[in-house]
Amino acid sequence: MIKANLTRRTCLAGLSLGVSLVALRPAFAAAPDLTFDELYSSFSALGLQFSDKVKTLTGQEISIRGFMAPPLKAEAAFFVLTEIPMALCPFCSTDADWPDNILVVYLDGKQTFTQPNQRIEARGMLERGSWTDPETGFVSQLRLRGARFAAV
Amino acid sequence: MRNLLTALAASTMLTGMAHAAEIYPLDRATILARSPFDFKVELDAVHGEADVAVLVNGKPYAEVFGKPAEFVAEEKDGEGKVLGSALILRDLALAEPGQYVVEVKAGDETKSVTWDVYTTPEVAKAKNIIFIVGDGLSVAHRTAARIMSKGMTEGKADGRLAMDDLDHMAFIGTSSTHSIATDSANTMSAYMTGHKSRVNALGVYADRTAPSQDDPKVETVAEALRRTTKKSIGIVTTAEVEDATPAAVVSHTRKRGDKADIVGMMYNVQPDVVLGGGSAYFLKSDVPGSKRKDDKDYIQLFTDAGYSLATTKAELTAASGTNTGKILGLFHTGNMDTWLDRHELKKGTVDKFPDQPDLVDMTTVALDQLSKNPDGFFLMVEGASVDKMSHPMDWDRAVVETIELDHVVAVAREFAAKNPDTLIVVTGDHTHGVSLIGTIDDEKPGDEMREKVGVYDDAGFPNYTDADKDGYPDKIDVTRRLAIFSSNFPDYYETWRPKLDGPFAPSIQDADGKYVANEAYKDVPGAVLRTGNLPKENDTAVHAVDDVVLQATGPGAEEFKGYMEQSDVYKVLADVFALGTAQK
Numbered sequence: 067m068i069k070a071n072l073t074r075r076t077c078l079a080g081l082s083l084g085v086s087l088v089a090l091r092p093a094f095a096a097a098p099d100l101t102f103d104e105l106y107s108s109f110s111a112l113g114l115q116f117s118d119k120v121k122t123l124t125g126q127e128i129s130i131r132g133f134m135a136p137p138l139k140a141e142a143a144f145f146v147l148t149e150i151p152m153a154l155c156p157f158c159s160t161d162a163d164w165p166d167n168i169l170v171v172y173l174d175g176k177q178t179f180t181q182p183n184q185r186i187e188a189r190g191m192l193e194r195g196s197w198t199d200p201e202t203g204f205v206s207q208l209r210l211r212g213a214r215f216a217a218v
Numbered sequence: 219m220r221n222l223l224t225a226l227a228a229s230t231m232l233t234g235m236a237h238a239a240e241i242y243p244l245d246r247a248t249i250l251a252r253s254p255f256d257f258k259v260e261l262d263a264v265h266g267e268a269d270v271a272v273l274v275n276g277k278p279y280a281e282v283f284g285k286p287a288e289f290v291a292e293e294k295d296g297e298g299k300v301l302g303s304a305l306i307l308r309d310l311a312l313a314e315p316g317q318y319v320v321e322v323k324a325g326d327e328t329k330s331v332t333w334d335v336y337t338t339p340e341v342a343k344a345k346n347i348i349f350i351v352g353d354g355l356s357v358a359h360r361t362a363a364r365i366m367s368k369g370m371t372e373g374k375a376d377g378r379l380a381m382d383d384l385d386h387m388a389f390i391g392t393s394s395t396h397s398i399a400t401d402s403a404n405t406m407s408a409y410m411t412g413h414k415s416r417v418n419a420l421g422v423y424a425d426r427t428a429p430s431q432d433d434p435k436v437e438t439v440a441e442a443l444r445r446t447t448k449k450s451i452g453i454v455t456t457a458e459v460e461d462a463t464p465a466a467v468v469s470h471t472r473k474r475g476d477k478a479d480i481v482g483m484m485y486n487v488q489p490d491v492v493l494g495g496g497s498a499y500f501l502k503s504d505v506p507g508s509k510r511k512d513d514k515d516y517i518q519l520f521t522d523a524g525y526s527l528a529t530t531k532a533e534l535t536a537a538s539g540t541n542t543g544k545i546l547g548l549f550h551t552g553n554m555d556t557w558l559d560r561h562e563l564k565k566g567t568v569d570k571f572p573d574q575p576d577l578v579d580m581t582t583v584a585l586d587q588l589s590k591n592p593d594g595f596f597l598m599v600e601g602a603s604v605d606k607m608s609h610p611m612d613w614d615r616a617v618v619e620t621i622e623l624d625h626v627v628a629v630a631r632e633f634a635a636k637n638p639d640t641l642i643v644v645t646g647d648h649t650h651g652v653s654l655i656g657t658i659d660d661e662k663p664g665d666e667m668r669e670k671v672g673v674y675d676d677a678g679f680p681n682y683t684d685a686d687k688d689g690y691p692d693k694i695d696v697t698r699r700l701a702i703f704s705s706n707f708p709d710y711y712e713t714w715r716p717k718l719d720g721p722f723a724p725s726i727q728d729a730d731g732k733y734v735a736n737e738a739y740k741d742v743p744g745a746v747l748r749t750g751n752l753p754k755e756n757d758t759a760v761h762a763v764d765d766v767v768l769q770a771t772g773p774g775a776e777e778f779k780g781y782m783e784q785s786d787v788y789k790v791l792a793d794v795f796a797l798g799t800a801q802k
């Protein structure tokens with residue numbers, strides 16, 4: 067809970083510390099975990115309901131594991147985190163579409179794309195609510211802000 | 219050799235000249251008399267308006283068409299580069315059947331096309347049409363479905379599929395206007411408009427400008443029915459209702475991915491029954507699960523327009539008993555799950571959407587509702603996941619989807635038996651490069667899975683069982699199962715086994731946009747990496763150019779025969795409904 071209440075500044079300090087510790091122990095071990103299974107409490111054609119856990123953790127630093135979908139463009143400020151590797155590319159193909167349970171991740175700094183089949187853990191501040199990316203028009207309901215990621 | 223080179227040079231020059239100007243509709247277009255369409259001339263250079271001459275059957279075009287076209291001095295591409303001048307005349311309709319020779323001359327650019335404007339008998343042959351599409355339905359799907367569902371003894375099928383007894387058939391050529399290859403947008407659009415088009419395009423000819431919704435339009439079957447009849451219209455699918463195949467009944471866009479706009483197009487036509495998945499594009503952008511970028515609430519708009527709403531199988535049953543006359547059923551935010559996942563494996567997204575109706579349930583409700591109209595109906599039913607499971611080479615799911623589609627054909631035939639003024643058409647929109655080649659027998663010795671593939675005499679017969687006689691195999695992972703392979707594939711791990719943990723995802727994308735084998739299947743016992751034979755940009759197996767087999771029964775079915783272009787199928791539908799004559 068103490069970790070969860072970190073301000074952005076202390077979080078960044080913690081992150082830079084974390085980076086230097088990567089070699090010693092797994093990164094991001096301490097942030098509250100969220101899994102893709104825990105994002106929604108109910109599914110309906112009329113909309114999804116965010117889980118109590120998501121509501122509680124909104125505004126807090128969290129970590130979540132998944133796969134990075136190929137970015138819209140190399141220099142995009144965000145990427146899409148999916149539960150399983152994307153077998154289709156909605157950014158490239160007009161007949162492909164995203165699954166329901168995706169998480170948009172806005173990076174704190176530039177990081178290179180991971181190899182496919184590589185599970186990653188992303189950590190950042192959980193943000194909830196409709197947001198249209200000003201550059202791409204991509205609409206998301208759930209995001210990580212100021213995020214970093216590492217292979218796991 | 220020299221002669222050949224000369225001939226090649228000449229043909230290259232001819233090709234270059236042919237590109238000087240383009241006229242839409244294209245040469246050899248077949249156009250239903252009185253149906254509205256857009257006429258467009260694209261010139262390769264910039265001309266003065268007075269320098270562009272267009273003759274139709276030798277007369278100035280505005281005389282024949284009844285009005286002048288808009289002249290665009292400079293059409294530009296997305297980057298602002300000038301493409302040339304253009305003429306656009308929207309909502310043109312030709313009442314007089316016959317040949318129309320359209321000749322364009324502008325400077326040294328010339329182009330000539332000939333259209334065949336056809337009309338229909340004045341009296342309809344049938345009151346109802348049920349148009350059933352197995353998306354991607356290929357011969358191998360049918361054969362596999364028959365063997366899996368009915369069994370086979372000593373080389374003879376132990377039963378017949380419902381589609382096996384449709385008495386008329388034709389081979390259908392599915393190629394698109396710019397390629398021998400094709401997709402569900404242009405193929406279904408050809409069925410539903412009578413005009414071939416380009417890959418990804420619906421209800422339009424694909425022009426050269428970037429915007430996706432300014433391309434020259436042609437009339438869809440739903441629009442023709444609204445214009446000429448009082449018939450009801452139904453759309454039933456296991457895909458998103460705004461996906462290409464159902465969208466083709468009502469839509470006009472160069473880009474099938476314009477799904478948010480397609481929902482608006484569907485709303486404008488207001489088919490009486492719309493059942494399927496894809497609610498994400500009906501929800502306002504601030505609702506979790508929405509894929510819209512605006513605050514339009516199409517659930518509310520359809521409800522306000524008098525539709526009963528259903529979001530589960532239970533609600534569909536309730537809605538079918540109401541007297542609103544119109545039903546919107548959206549049972550999933552995306553594509554609905556497959557029969558195998560819904561009924562046996564409980565994988566995919568069945569845990570999230572546990573009460574999805576079957577395609578048979580949806581078809582039955584649609585028929586009940588639409589048949590209340592004394593003027594009759596047009597119902598399009600799509601088994602979408604025959605295709606959606608064939609792309610990732612999940613053959614077990616694709617074949618079971620074909621069995622479900624066949625149950626829909628059985629329901630349609632039962633309806634037609636009581637209502638003989640009904641034409642039933644059963645077809646694919648395109649094919650896949652898929653073949654059934656034998657069996658896979660786990661009991662064969664060794665660990666190498668390829669050695670368990672039985673071919674020729676060694677294949678024998680599979681050992682699926684159907685104790686409850688529902689037509690579906692009691693379990694999919696039997697020890698001697700059908701061996702089905704794709705002629706084309708990305709890199710992937712072949713497992714020779716049904717995918718019991720969820721639909722197959724054979725390959726995934728790397729940082730350079732190339733597809734590589736999905737390592738999630740690497741450790742399946744016996745899995746072997748197959749290096750793909752497709753460009754690495756391809757995520758899954760692709761559509762085949764092979765002909766589709768169309769089958770039909772009922773009044774007008776005799777018009778289906780031999781080889782037909784996909785666009786010619788629409789002419790049969792128009793004939794059967796007498797769409798050349800206003801009937802309201």
